[in-house]
Amino acid sequence: MLDPAQFVSTPAPGRSCGACTLCCKVYDVPALDKPLGQWCRHCRPGRGCDIHETRPDHCRAFHCLWMTQGWLGPEWKPDRAKFVLTVDPVTRFLLVQLDPGNAAAWKREPYYSQLKTWAAAAWRERRHVVVFLNKHATVVLPDRDVPVGEIGPGDRIVARERAGPSGVVIEVEKVRAAA
Ligand code: SF4
Numbered sequence: 001m002l003d004p005a006q007f008v009s010t011p012a013p014g015r016s017c018g019a020c021t022l023c024c025k026v027y028d029v030p031a032l033d034k035p036l037g038q039w040c041r042h043c044r045p046g047r048g049c050d051i052h053e054t055r056p057d058h059c060r061a062f063h064c065l066w067m068t069q070g071w072l073g074p075e076w077k078p079d080r081a082k083f084v085l086t087v088d089p090v091t092r093f094l095l096v097q098l099d100p101g102n103a104a105a106w107k108r109e110p111y112y113s114q115l116k117t118w119a120a121a122a123w124r125e126r127r128h129v130v131v132f133l134n135k136h137a138t139v140v141l142p143d144r145d146v147p148v149g150e151i152g153p154g155d156r157i158v159a160r161e162r163a164g165p166s167g168v169v170i171e172v173e174k175v176r177a178a179a
């Protein structure tokens with residue numbers, strides 16, 4: 001079970017990035033004016049960072065979930081899965097940041113079934129699994145996937161249960177940050 005309360009922030013024994021450099025593509029790095037979804041100009045994909053000794057703190061501090069959670073199998077390593085898993089430190093949502101070159105990677109198996117299982121478990125705690133293609137978010141619910149568009153700074157994803165003619169349904173919406 002994916003339980004954020006049990007997560008640690010340091011690499012699990014035996015875990016190392018090896019040939020993976022995917023976080024150097026999928027995330028932005030403000031200190032370098034590096035946008036989301038494009039290789040960092042300092043990255044040698046599959047080999048490493050050209051400025052490893054002087055890389056920004058942002059990079060230095062980052063470890064994806066595959067690095068910190070030893071129970072995630074080799075198929076979840078980002079260079080194989082084609083997405084990077086993290087947990088939002090505030091909402092505790094599970095975030096799936098896709099490689100834009102493999103935007104359907106999360107729909108493959110065993111990933112999609114497992115994301116659905118995690119989505120069902122997360123919903124019981126009113127958390128979510130959210131898949132990002134750059135800034136565009138899709139909320140994974142147990143019974144369907146809901147695109148909610150671009151998520152900007154301060155925007156929130158809000159969900160609630162509503163009684164419908166066929167039973168209880170989960171409604172999801174994006175709430176814009178106050179201007
Ligand atoms: S995505 Fe994870 S495994 Fe890949 S380089 Fe970044 S921290 Fe290492």
Ligand code: SF4
Binds near residue numbers: 043050056
């Ligand atoms: S500076 Fe290095 S570690 Fe940071 S994103 Fe660029 S290549 Fe990756």
